[in-house]
Amino acid sequence: MLNFTFHNPTRILFGEGQIAEIAQEIPAGARVLITYGGGSVVKTGTLDEVKRALKDFTVLEFAGIEPNPTYETLMKAVELARSERVDFLLAVGGGSVIDGTKFIAAAVPFTGEPWDILAKQAPISEALPFGSVLTLPATGSEMNGGSVVTRKATQDKLFFVNPLVYPRFSVLDPTKTYTLPPRQVANGVVDAFTHIAEQYLTYPADAKVQDRFAEGLLLTLIEEGPKALAEPENYAVRANLMWTATLALNGLIGAGAPQDWATHMLGHEITALHGLDHAQTLAIVLPAMLQVRREEKRAKLLQYAERVWGLREGDEEARIDGAIAQTRDFFESLQVPTHLSSYGIGAEAIAPLLAKLEAHGMTALGEHQDVGLERSRAVYALAV
Amino acid sequence: MLNFTFHNPTRILFGEGQIAEIAQEIPAGARVLITYGGGSVVKTGTLDEVKRALKDFTVLEFAGIEPNPTYETLMKAVELARSERVDFLLAVGGGSVIDGTKFIAAAVPFTGEPWDILAKQAPISEALPFGSVLTLPATGSEMNGGSVVTRKATQDKLFFVNPLVYPRFSVLDPTKTYTLPPRQVANGVVDAFTHIAEQYLTYPADAKVQDRFAEGLLLTLIEEGPKALAEPENYAVRANLMWTATLALNGLIGAGAPQDWATHMLGHEITALHGLDHAQTLAIVLPAMLQVRREEKRAKLLQYAERVWGLREGDEEARIDGAIAQTRDFFESLQVPTHLSSYGIGAEAIAPLLAKLEAHGMTALGEHQDVGLERSRAVYALAV
Incomplete structure (x- = not known):
């Protein structure tokens, strides 16, 4: 066996109905930005369920994170999070939304050129805290510190891995996957x-x-x-x-x-x-x-x-x-x-x-x- | 599958030589109390190896935690930790030493009767942070929040479980088990x-x-x-x-x-x-x-x-x-x-x-x- 360090601090809330528990996992008074994709979480009612669970928080939304999330889209969320002084992110979706949210979390407090986090593996010293509500089991992004982002302009698909971007918590409710294509x-x-x-x-x-x-x-x-x-x-x-x-x-x-x-x-x-x-x-x-x-x-x-x-x-x-x-x-x-x-x-x-x-x-x-x-x-x- | 919450924040440092890494896991300037058992860690040199790794810290020692650790012994360590204003514990040994150290960690800041933590499952609101260097694979105490303690006077063997007593880190060096009976x-x-x-x-x-x-x-x-x-x-x-x-x-x-x-x-x-x-x-x-x-x-x-x-x-x-x-x-x-x-x-x-x-x-x-x-x-x- 090779030597290793194992440390996985993500809290998993597993099972039907666990979305109701997320309010306890987010610091009181936080300004929460919900990130999601193309709207299936709107149609299925998952977004509403999340918002009901967050009724005591100030909640903003950023929609439109694509499959293979693009730097161009994510940077719009970074600008929104900065201008609205967001202090907690909540990804609602599959691996692309969570990967994208990790990049947003790292980029918001980053003082350099955010693309360097991917292109030059530029070190980051902090990240916005975030959680996830998983709707598509696949990538494992809900319980790791890795993220893959694509730059549309150049067709570069790059990744970064950092212990600062483990989700604080991830909700895994199997019923949310019933309606997946x-x-x-x-x-x-x-x-x-x-x-x-x-x-x-x-x-x-x-x-x-x-x-x-x-x-x-x-x-x-x-x-x-x-x-x-x-x-x-x-x-x-x-x-x-x-x-x-x-x-x-x-x-x-x-x-x-x-x-x-x-x-x-x-x-x-x-x-x-x-x-x-x-x-x-x-x-x-x-x-x-x-x-x-x-x-x-x-x-x-x-x-x-x-x-x-x-x-x-x-x-x-x-x-x-x-x-x-x-x-x-x-x-x-x-x-x-x-x-x-x-x-x-x-x-x-x-x-x-x-x-x-x-x-x-x-x-x-x-x-x-x-x-x-x-x-x-x-x-x-x-x-x- | 039943609903569950899973959260295990212990960092595992696995492999030969990992004891050398523990200084990075303990807050700078901490007063560290090393806890151990009957002295096998002295004989094998593991204690010396740990002390070398902690050369930049103030280090105290508490020896004599028995197999099936007793409340009577552990309370002496609690008194020592209180009087010496210890702010980090390091268990070096097997499950009994780690279990005992969890009780010490919970009892030091506890304002009531510490026995109630076991006998009445009295709630605890804080615990001293601690790590472990495992020498005997068996109990799993090095990566969980459970502890079993025996009261010698009454022959009661009781347990408590609390998220506050997960080790911050545990070193698992397989070579430290070579000399076990x-x-x-x-x-x-x-x-x-x-x-x-x-x-x-x-x-x-x-x-x-x-x-x-x-x-x-x-x-x-x-x-x-x-x-x-x-x-x-x-x-x-x-x-x-x-x-x-x-x-x-x-x-x-x-x-x-x-x-x-x-x-x-x-x-x-x-x-x-x-x-x-x-x-x-x-x-x-x-x-x-x-x-x-x-x-x-x-x-x-x-x-x-x-x-x-x-x-x-x-x-x-x-x-x-x-x-x-x-x-x-x-x-x-x-x-x-x-x-x-x-x-x-x-x-x-x-x-x-x-x-x-x-x-x-x-x-x-x-x-x-x-x-x-x-x-x-x-x-x-x-x-x-």
């Missing part, structure tokens, strides 16, 4: 699955607990993901999916274990250049990535084959082939296609994607930092 | 195993993630426990055991799941009246408890039989019998006897134990609050 449900399962794979499918590091936890989360996604699509209002299914997606990226399974993240980096460029959903890019890249790097990942792929997919027969190559095929089939079964060509993207897209990777310094990716542009090319080529 | 290693495995059982072997509650995590921890204990006895200086084994014992009782696997804890309550009385090690009492009580309550726990016992012990053959009764027998055999294989008679205690002990349970109000135990004195009598009788 199937595409978002499926995307969430793929996203969480890939988060786990990035922290699990590397090389053995004697991190038995982390491995068992990762396998438990994967098994839960495989069992519950299809059920969530078939029975949208099954509370137990939604609850298990929601908690799984949170635990997939709250630092627990990655603490003390090697981590990869090359799939995410290659996926980010696809979203930036072609606008695909984040999870769609992961579904495209992950199976190809595992195939291209099967030698270095051999031991963990065999463990994955056995413990997650029950593949104990045949030789090693057959079991690895089987595990990769099962992964692909699982994503496809959720109606998330796993080839670029399924989205109308051909081999001509590879060169611009590699150019973006190079421009972002993504030339030594993976747990061994040995995924350079040639191997990334091989992954993209296999993913067409 | 085999009995303490084995006890630690039994203790962690039983903590998991108390949160897992209840009834199905659609808490799939928690179940998978619990099973992962149990499997790790079963794999690594015997190895730790056979190869005391195997770092990977020690690391997995240490992290497993912490995760067994940090609130994670119990969040949203029903919990039992009857085994602990019956065990506490055995320690109080007969002085057995805490883990010895758990090894005695747990198999008998599962046997007496096998009907209400049927579904989870069958799941446990299959996923933890690989028992898939035979009818349900045979699989449950097998799972209980495997549990008992596992404890015995660690040289922790599972019958009262192995410790020279006979059936005559049962009436006084029941009287203590009654005196402590422990008459409606378990996940259904239906373990009264008659069922406790049956458990003790089966455990003879």
Whole structure:
């Protein structure tokens, strides 16, 4: 097991009806800015439920944070929060809204150029406190300190990670996910699955607990993901999916274990250049990535084959082939296609994607930092 | 899944050499009281290592916190901390030292009778901040807000739980466990195993993630426990055991799941009246408890039989019998006897134990609050 520091101060309020408890988690007298996305939280009544819970606070709203939140939009919220002297943010939505809110929280008190927080990993010394009400289990942003933001003008999709931007609290009410479109449900399962794979499918590091936890989360996604699509209002299914997606990226399974993240980096460029959903890019890249790097990942792929997919027969190559095929089939079964060509993207897209990777310094990716542009090319080529 | 709140603010510093980092976790200028037990941390050099890390602080020491820490001893530390105006505590040792330090932390600023914190669950509004350097993986006290204290004069073993007594940080350095006596290693495995059982072997509650995590921890204990006895200086084994014992009782696997804890309550009385090690009492009580309550726990016992012990053959009764027998055999294989008679205690002990349970109000135990004195009598009788 590698040495690690684990510290996750986010308070989780889990279960139906927990939105009513948020007033107790926000300092009395705070001026609260509610941030949200395209309006589904208006339609479903979640925004009203939040506002009722905050009836004793001064509440402002900022709507319109997009999927793959943009710097351009978020800076408008930063200006609003500054001019209105907001002292608490409340993200109501999915990972994009929470990621965007983290950037707002860091940018409001930042004295330099806020873009540098992303582009130059400029250090931040404070952030506005914030909470979240999660409506879409997927990214894990509700219980971690990471944020991904896209600059529309340049199509750069960049991230920052900071302990100051853990949510103070996050409400996880599974009933809020009942009305999600199937595409978002499926995307969430793929996203969480890939988060786990990035922290699990590397090389053995004697991190038995982390491995068992990762396998438990994967098994839960495989069992519950299809059920969530078939029975949208099954509370137990939604609850298990929601908690799984949170635990997939709250630092627990990655603490003390090697981590990869090359799939995410290659996926980010696809979203930036072609606008695909984040999870769609992961579904495209992950199976190809595992195939291209099967030698270095051999031991963990065999463990994955056995413990997650029950593949104990045949030789090693057959079991690895089987595990990769099962992964692909699982994503496809959720109606998330796993080839670029399924989205109308051909081999001509590879060169611009590699150019973006190079421009972002993504030339030594993976747990061994040995995924350079040639191997990334091989992954993209296999993913067409 | 049941509704839950999960909040665990303890920072974990895991791995060899992490003691050197503790100075950064303690407020500059703090007067630090180091608390420890019978002196093994002196012999092993761990105390010196801690003092070297704290060379820039004013450091005081309080030695002599016993296994099953006593109120009488702890109150001496409270007086010392008050008179010396200590503002940070650092527990160096196992669960007893950390539990004891939690009581000291709560009692120092407490204006009433400190015993009431335990006996009357008197509310506390503040506690001294403290950290821990763990030397014995077992109780999970290093990452939770619970504490068990015994009053020597009356042989009462009582507990309190409070969010104010989570350690600010805990150092988990697996090399500090190399020199533990085999009995303490084995006890630690039994203790962690039983903590998991108390949160897992209840009834199905659609808490799939928690179940998978619990099973992962149990499997790790079963794999690594015997190895730790056979190869005391195997770092990977020690690391997995240490992290497993912490995760067994940090609130994670119990969040949203029903919990039992009857085994602990019956065990506490055995320690109080007969002085057995805490883990010895758990090894005695747990198999008998599962046997007496096998009907209400049927579904989870069958799941446990299959996923933890690989028992898939035979009818349900045979699989449950097998799972209980495997549990008992596992404890015995660690040289922790599972019958009262192995410790020279006979059936005559049962009436006084029941009287203590009654005196402590422990008459409606378990996940259904239906373990009264008659069922406790049956458990003790089966455990003879």
